[in-house]
Amino acid sequence: MPLRLYNTLTRQLEEFKPLGGNTVRMYGCGPTVYDYAHIGNYRTFLFQDVLRRYLKYSGYELRHVVNVTDVDDNTIRNSQAAGIALRNYTDKYIDAFQVDRELLSLEQPEFLVRATDHIPEMVKLIQTLVDRGYAYASEGSVYYKVAAFPPYGQLSHTDFSGALAGARVDSDKYDKENARDFVLWKAAKDGEPFWEAPFGRGRPGWHIECSAMSMKYLGETFDIHSGGSDLIFPHHENEIAQSEAATGKLFVKVWMHSEHLIVNGEKMSKSLGNFYTLRDLIHKGFKPSAIRYLLTSVPHRKPLNFTFDGLHQAQQSIDRLRNFKFRLMKEKFPEGETPALQNIAREAAQKFAEALDDNLNTAGALGAIFDMVRDGNTAMDHGDFHAGDGAMFLDTLQRFDRIFAVLGDDDHAKLVKHGFIKQQESGADANAAAGSDAGRSLSDQEIEKLIAERAAARRAGNYARSDEIRANLLKAGVILEDTKAGVRWKRK
């Protein structure tokens, strides 16, 4: 089955085929770096990540651009409030964005670009629009003349032929010919950062950034452009107007948008106290992989209601998958193979891909994998699973993880690496430390040592001692399981 994607522009599910050869050229709207990105932002970025991973899975090469908006009213306001140069201020949040991306296992796009590195391209594009009669200067700023571009409204499917189309626009604020016109270049205000341009000192408007940068790296027409649903209008509508007016060519073939994340049924907002960044959740003790799972498990065209209960459920689900992988790799099975079983694993991989082919139906894809996990576990428990069957199951599991990326069990290592967790100093009495609730985490070696000690106690029939060690480890956030394949431990 071919990959089919829902295109906001045509409002249809369309079979996907790259415009040029085997390489998919795609652009994703990234964050404005005036603060830490919130989990709603990451819902969109994770959707884009699933998209890029599945395109690769499907055999395509990628040329993927993600932008960072590092100049706008918010970044300027906050940097000035902090008394820090704009560039230095945004650097901090770009670094944080990169850390978050690593925590959430977001793949690096081929190009991560920032707006202020592309001012000349934007100026040139604005000049082209002025030259072609699509833009006009006014009071040192430059505006896009929406009336000059009749297809305006095609993406948001809105008819703007009527006067103001119900928009509440403060038309006194700007010297615009029409309230719908939007700014391409903002005249510099006192004390604000500015760049030189033929139309005067100033800075680019938000929309022109994405047109200039996407076309620079991907060409005048490219395959996929994506972002959150709130960007459909006006941001993406304006990008189309700018780009197509400047080139006379189709700008983007497929537009994809993810629905918003809401929290406990309400819009996430600071005033409601339900506004979460990734680090807020990590500080509450949730694992990045659980957050990734929860945010990717709901197909992107459906609103996602974020709850802590949902995060807990996500964690449990991941554990089920990891447990199965553990059995697969560690348990000893009788020699031989069972073709019927291997077919189950093979068909699961097929169903997995078929679900994702259907506009990235992640929930359906998960169902296929869990079906296989149950069948595999059942066979193992009944003694029907043979040594020769493992590879096929592992292969399907790995296919799954190329998209979902949650089986790695590297949350702890990542959190230590980025300073969210302090590692227990080595050399300390691990058991005492484990029982002391010191707020530090034990190293893998210390945990292994205690497990060995417990194993010895169990062999000696000293269950009081072995249970004490298990309880201490639990207190330190380590869960032990005695399986047929040996002791398995995991961090809570």
Added chain:
RNA sequence: GGCGCGGUAGCCAAGUGGAAAGGCAUCUGCCUGCAAAGCAGACAACCUCGGUUCGAUUCCGAGCCGCGCCUCCA
């Protein structure tokens, strides 16, 4: 007002014109030194009203409810 998205068991959620995936939670049993994990089983759902149809949760119409965008916003 305009334009969208959604309403499936306690929670998350797939899917379908003809016996309604999957995950989490709960209960029982097996397994385990005890747990955990796993297995077996149990419990439990298609917002309402019309229409089309032999048959609708699925298609059409109306309505109700939730969320979003239309102004910076993933």
